[in-house]
Amino acid sequence: MGSGVTRTVAIVGAGAAGTLTAVNLLRRGDGPSRVVLIERSGTFGPGVAYSTTDERHRLNVVAERMSAFEDEPGHFADWAQRTVGPTAPGAYLPRAHFGAYLRDLLDAAERGARGRCRLERVVGEVVAVEPGSRGATAAEAVTAAAAFGAGDATTGAWGEAASADATGATVVFADGRRIAADDIVLALGSLPAARPSALPDDPRVIAAPWAPGALDEIGGDETSLLIGSGLTGVDVALSLCGRSDRSRAIAISRGGCLPYEHLPGVRAAVPAPELPAAPASADGVRNWLERHVRSMRGAGHDWREVVDGVRPHVPRLWQSLPPEEQRRFVREHGRAWELRRHRMAPESARRVRRLLDAGQLLVRAGRVVAVRALERNVEVLVAGDGDDLRTLRADRVVLCAGAGTDVRRASSPLLQGMLASGVASADPLSLGLRATPDGALLAADGTVQPHLHLLGPLRRGELWETTAMREIRNQAQTVAHAIAG
């Protein structure tokens, strides 16, 4: 890019992924002259994971491993020491601190880029991306650059005049607004959890617990039935049961298990041995992993350190499986891997144990088959292992399932539209969208779209491991680099 021509980058989604892409672009000397960061929630930086204000909601990674920049590993831990106060080594800090960190990074990058690149925060829901319609001329771009230098360009004038070629795209908002850009970054986060058809449309049934204020109405003496007992179930239970010792939560999940917990402190990951040769099979990968864990445990390591050492190699392991074996891995071993990989902070585990001991939290195996909203409470029919059915009553039902797993069924008009028009294409398992290794979106006919970039959880089909900060910070840097050229 560094041709001196004025260029606009529009980033859809201002969670960690979109925000860090903006930060990387603003920090570069050769980046675009205008970055438009678009977010439907109106909050720029924390996204879904780090918007919580409940200090019981902890990061599930130690502060020392949550830096926004791979080449500055202590960046977040140092920020926390400066901003939050003394932080013990190996602390699992409240997620709200990480949200504040992301906001700070964006503000600092914006200040640092003054005169070179302008950041616009735009609130709205993007419903379509129209490629190839950038359409302004180089002469207009020069005019815009001059106007920016003079400091009197309006946002509208910028939006229409900042292009150098006709290869960009236009983002279209739900309210009809349009912004033309040379490059568009899609940082849309995870697919929303699929709403089970059993859930009635009733205010006492909460399908999106991370939506701002979703749990606010739940009183301190209510019993809530949580569908799911993973990390989201734990956080919701901690919030609700923390309101008073009369509040109760019953978490129902297929396995009836809580997440494993992290060992305290900063633990060194055990390096992985040579990976199985491609093409591998799902069972082959599982056996390889089991053998490795067994042998390292024999050598005195904890299994968590072994899993953490395998994690950086997961994309290669995943890509060594043909699609039908990937499907089998997800079906037969995916849950076991996820359970061991996504663990709760020791502090959360301590609180959970206290709630279990006090009888405030119950965790049961079962499958929710029907939910009925009655006048005084909500009735839930739960199927057990055999034919047994139990009826439970609760004041509230909260869906604490993980992210959705089928991009074709996602309720997002943007994703639906891009798939229908062929601008984007689903990966073979429909876990997300297809992209090149440096994040360029692949159209339905396989064409690489160098001006449409994808990062974050929607790259799951290609990488499997693509949701945590460690992956997202690297993708944000790679996408910014691809844009700057």
Ligand SMILES: Cc1cc2nc3c(=O)[nH]c(=O)nc-3n(C[C@H](O)[C@H](O)[C@H](O)COP(=O)(O)OP(=O)(O)OC[C@H]3O[C@@H](n4cnc5c(N)ncnc54)[C@H](O)[C@@H]3O)c2cc1C
């Ligand atoms: C509860 C929870 C806790 C987690 N804890 C950790 C942790 O401790 N450590 C770790 O490494 N990872 C953690 N993660 C993983 C987490 O997914 C990533 O760290 C990261 O926050 C993902 O960021 P994102 O920007 O991809 O997604 P999001 O945070 O979901 O951001 C996407 C944003 O895009 C916006 N958006 C989507 N579509 C549109 C549209 N059409 N128009 C406009 N805006 C749109 C959404 O409103 C949203 O704000 C956690 C995840 C969750 C859910």
